[in-house]
Amino acid sequence: MKVLDLGSLNIDYVYQVDRFVRPGETRSALSRRVGCGGKGLNQSVALARAGVETWHGGAIGPDGxxxxxxxRRSGVDTRLLRTDPDQSTGHAVIQVDGAGQNCILIYPGTNAALTLEEGERALDLLSPEDVVLFQxxxxxxxxxxxxxARRGLRIAFNAAPMDGKVAAYPLEKVTWLFVNETEGALLSGEAEPRRAARLxxxxxxxTQVVMTLGAEGSLWLSEAGEQFQPACKVEAVDTTGAGDTFTGFFLRGVLLGSPLPPLRLATVASAL
Structure with a gap:
């Protein structure tokens, strides 16, 4: 059993700031680093490090x-990753403040260059027990x-970043829907997180609904009922990628099993 992540890859430009820049304001950053990112890449790395056979499909530019x-270093199979010589890789500009919170501006680049033909060719390599992961x-x-869905594959979808297109996706065919409390509210029309997840x-x-609640914890609604997992109390350094780690390790728990229940496994991994 494997997971095919048809997902994004970004070059992250991370700026440490004492506070986020306000409209019309110019500020100096405390530091800058360049790294690997994109929700797709992050989730593939998390899955592979969790021990799941993971393939990543998508596109990068020569700069990526x-x-x-x-x-590859993290154990992800990149046979379906294409390099487009004429486009730049997607990238993100990330501000991280002193409390570890972030705000992110994304440029799609090659993340918007996938073709239906190459996507379907990748799906044809999978077996019915396999999973396709989207963001x-x-x-x-x-x-x-x-x-x-036509091929009988299981589908995991992280509905981030949330926009108006998400409600038009065939969510009724998704096996696991991952949202945070803000995304859940926008998608359901209900502000209270538990009611939003139930709606x-x-x-x-x-569709099983997995909702992260930040410092409050997380919810998992499935045929077995409703489960709640409190968050781990940690000193936050940088929350970037924590939700993606949660997604990868949750899927490890439900697909391959774990000594810890899936929500607990995902919570501990994302806290680290």
């Missing part, structure tokens, strides 16, 4: 070769969800 190398940082998400579960009865 080090992203592919990081995937909302690439093009053709809805179309490839439909193609995956999504009612709306998509074949």
């Amino acid at each position: 070769a080090f992203l592919a190398e990081e995937l 909302n940082e690439t093009n053709l998400v809805g179309e490839l969800m439909e193609a995956a 999504l579960r009612e709306r998509y009865p074949r």
Whole structure:
């Protein structure tokens, strides 16, 4: 069993700031680092490090070769990763403040260059017990969800970054829907997190809803009922990638099992 992540890859430009820049304001950053990112890459790395056979499909530009190398170093199969010589890799500009909170500006670049033909060729390499993982940082998400469902594949979808396209995706065909409390509220129309998760579960009865609640913990609504997991109390340094780690290790727990329940495993991993 494997997970194919048809996901985003970004070059992250991370700026440490004492506080976020306000509209019309110019400020100096305390430091800058350049690294690997994108929700797709982050989740593939988390899955592979958790012990799941993980393939990553998508595209990078010539400037993104080090992203592919990081995937391979982490144990991800990159046979389906294409280099587009005429485009730049997607990138993100990230501010991180003294409390470890972040705000992120994304440029899609090659993350918007996937074609339906290459996506379907990748899906044809999978078996019915395999999983296809999507995030909302690439093009053709809805179309490839439909193609995956036609092949009888299980689908995991992290509905971030949330925008108006998400509600039009075939969410009723998704096996695991990952949202945070803000995304859950926007998608359900309900501000209270637990009610929002329950509304999504009612709306998509074949879909398991996994909702992260920040410092409050997380929820998992499935055929087995509703589970709640408190968050770990840690000193936050940088929250970037914590949610992606949660997604990867949760899927490890439900797909391969673990001494810890899936929500607990995902919570501990994301806290670290």
